[in-house]
Amino acid sequence: MIEIFSIIHRVQPQNQDGFITLDCGMPFEESPYTDPDSGLVFTSDSTLIQTGKSGRVDKAFDKLHIKPYLVMRYFPEGLRNCYTFNVTRDTTYLIGAMFFYGNYDGTNTYPNFDLYLGPNRWETIDLDKYKNGTWVGMIHIPRSSSLDMCLVKTGTSFPLISAIEIRPFGNNTYGPRPGSLSTLRYFFNDSSSNIRYPHDLHDRIWSPYDQEYEEWRVINTTLSISNPGIYETPKPVLATAATPLNDSLPLYIYWSTIPPTAAVYVYIHFAEIQVLQANETREFDIYFNGNSNYSAFSPPKLEQRTITFSAVQCPEGFCSLRLERTKKSTLPPLINAIEAFSIIEFPFAETNQSDVAVIKNIKDTYRLTKISWQGDPCVPPDVSWEHLKCTYKENSSPPRVTSLNLSSQGLTGSIVPSIQNLTQLQELDLSNNTLTGEVPIYLAKMKSLLVILEGNPDLCSISSCIEKEKKKFLVPIVASIASLLVIIVVPLLIFVLRKKKVSSDKTPTKSGPVEDGGDSYESEPSFLTKNRRFTYDEVTTMTNNFERVLGEGGFGVVYHGLLNGAEQIAVKVLSQSSAQGYKQFKAEGNGVDLS
Incomplete structure (x- = not known):
């Protein structure tokens, strides 16, 4: 870290292909401009970050610094605010950042905060120590196609940044080297x-x-x-x-x-x-x-x-x-x-890149603007994204997303197909939104997945979403897809389809779409929150000897049934490829685990 004063070398601009040169906090309409002292072309940072506010140094500091350092972006909201850059994987980059307080807020309170590159802390920025500004630089080789630079609040003062400079470095002067290099x-x-x-x-x-x-x-x-x-x-x-x-x-x-x-x-x-x-x-x-x-x-x-x-x-x-x-x-x-x-030393691995791509696709598709959804989703753990949970092994292993809770987040449209690429997902809560379309069959194929879809009345329970019959069934409120694979020897498994009563003068809440008829029933707690087992004979009775077919999914045929003679359910039967498990179940009289 070095203290920065004015840089005076008035020259003609040259080729700057591949340069990223940001004047942070500069209004978009003033971008770009060529700095006459360095010849560098500066652009606004407004297209690379959606948070923060623009500030300007006190005029008493104007003579100390050149134009790019007279404005800054400061962050009064959120714990972590991040820039995300598109880069070329496994390419050497020179990365620099400039910080200058300049009493922009009139309080003479010099900020102190942390600067992160991806999931790892790069530097603590102490502007009380560097009152005339400071610059930090690094030689870094990204291991993915995106690069996050994040400012993390550590006290009561607001993080800020004046300029960001990223340059591809073509030759092999400083490499290959282990880790990144502070310059x-x-x-x-x-x-x-x-x-x-x-x-x-x-x-x-x-x-x-x-x-x-x-x-x-x-x-x-x-x-x-x-x-x-x-x-x-x-x-x-x-x-x-x-x-x-x-x-x-x-x-x-x-x-x-x-x-x-x-x-x-x-x-x-x-x-x-x-x-x-x-x-x-x-x-x-x-x-x-x-x-x-x-x-x-x-x-x-x-x-x-x-x-x-x-x-x-x-x-x-x-x-x-x-x-x-x-x-x-x-x-x-x-x-x-x-x-x-x-x-x-950057000890923490970035979140699994496939998981990151899915989470960012979900963010973009549903236009989620939560301030915490910046930077790496899982690491560092103390500033990970809200509404998701991750699994962590050793620091060098990429974390995986295991839980995603988007309940009551105003989601519209269909369920995004990319969710199936979250291969370690154990819990998916999409309840109480206004999602439409079909419930994808791939959810049933995901290992150990618990799906909560309650409160999306326009979701369909069969793949076609076409009215094959006038009556409609309720989609799963809580479906333990884990059961489909955990008890592979059991031929029967579940999507519990419940009807919920809604009076004619009320809008339904916490209910799924109905597949069968216009009648509705009072909502009761789903029995799927508890483990229940049924004998083969009981399931045969529920389905009237597997009389009525509702549809067919990846594991087999889905049959209509009644629990206790009143509550409508759907029973999934393993396909012929799982005939051995089916015969074993029937012979032994084992029950079905509805969890």
């Missing part, structure tokens, strides 16, 4: 301005190293510097360098890692930018964390040379680099730039 890039200059796009075509941000407590000075050149190889370090970054104030002393560079236990990758960029005389030599030894790593190193003349250190832990999170001249050298050591990347 830190320094170059050595006596200015306060950053170097980025278009000098860096990938839009990496290079910040001047803070020399407040360092005994070094800056040297520079106007000569052209060659930067061959894969690093593509910007030439303005290589054109300046640091050397010690006292030529006889070593040059020290320090930085910290977060967390202190993080392993780091280090890239140190060198180039000789002074014209040496015949009797001059620059040669030095390189020590990283006190260990001698390279001896008698001489930077090549006006050409970049990079030295790397891989997966090194710094003692107590404090990294040190020492460049010490050799006895042969007539000139002190120098350094042009350094990149240090801390490995970010």
Whole structure:
């Protein structure tokens, strides 16, 4: 995390294919615009998030920041608010975000909140510590085709964000690496301005190293510097360098890692930018964390040379680099730039992508706008979506959706077919909506599924939804589809179809569509909430020896029956392919589990 001041490099815009550059909180009608200082084309974030409000910094801060950081989006509602981006799976991306409070609300209360990438916490944003704004960056490889960036409220202050920048990074400079990498890039200059796009075509941000407590000075050149190889370090970054104030002393560079236990990758960029005389030599030894790593190193003349250190832990999170001249050298050591990347451990796997696709399809189909339905549905568990439950194993295993309760949510239209792709679903509550059409047969084929459809009077209980007869039956109010598979040896299983009495001057509530006749009956508690077993002879009596066929589903024929001579039911009989179970049931006299 670095503090941000103004970035002054007025240049002509170049190709920005694949760039996502958002000015958060900017009105849609003002989008897009080209920032004259960076040449970057900014767009409004309004099409990528449906929550939050727009704010503007106090005018006293206008001179400190360029236009993209003068407005922000803040989030007074909800615990988690998320942006969702379409990305290319298994592609390296540079991801950055900018945060600047600027007393937009006039309270001088600097926010503190968490920033998440997908289901994992990326960083705690403490704007009281970074009153002039802060920027965080990461190298990340998405494992799916979508990427969520979420702001999570952790106290009483409201999260906010000023800008989001996502760049595909085509080359393999920093990979492959385990995990994601938190970025830190320094170059050595006596200015306060950053170097980025278009000098860096990938839009990496290079910040001047803070020399407040360092005994070094800056040297520079106007000569052209060659930067061959894969690093593509910007030439303005290589054109300046640091050397010690006292030529006889070593040059020290320090930085910290977060967390202190993080392993780091280090890239140190060198180039000789002074014209040496015949009797001059620059040669030095390189020590990283006190260990001698390279001896008698001489930077090549006006050409970049990079030295790397891989997966090194710094003692107590404090990294040190020492460049010490050799006895042969007539000139002190120098350094042009350094990149240090801390490995970010992201322990939580995203929710199973098939489940995510279904849940988002349900959200879109029924136009559900709940503020909690943002980001990953299941993780982290403390901010998972309302109305659903998930199963969690170890952190590295994708959670699965096991329960979906959409009762009384104003759902209209038919039951979405994608529900059948929630293969671990155990409970589905669609009661008390105004759903129409047929009850899909696939619900009966889903393992261990309990379906609640009470209160949808226009749903049909047979697949055709065409009036095969004038009388109609009630759809299942609570149907334990689990029974269909758990007691596979039992030939009879259930959709209980109940009629509910509604007086002629009242609108039916908590009732399903009626398949048989215009009469209605007083609603009674469904016996499906308890386990009941029936002998084969009892079921034969209920169905009048399986006389009347209602329809045929995936497991077999459905017959009409009467329970206790009054309550209408439907009895499903296993097909011929399950004849062995049927014969076993009949022979042993076992009952049917109606649960």
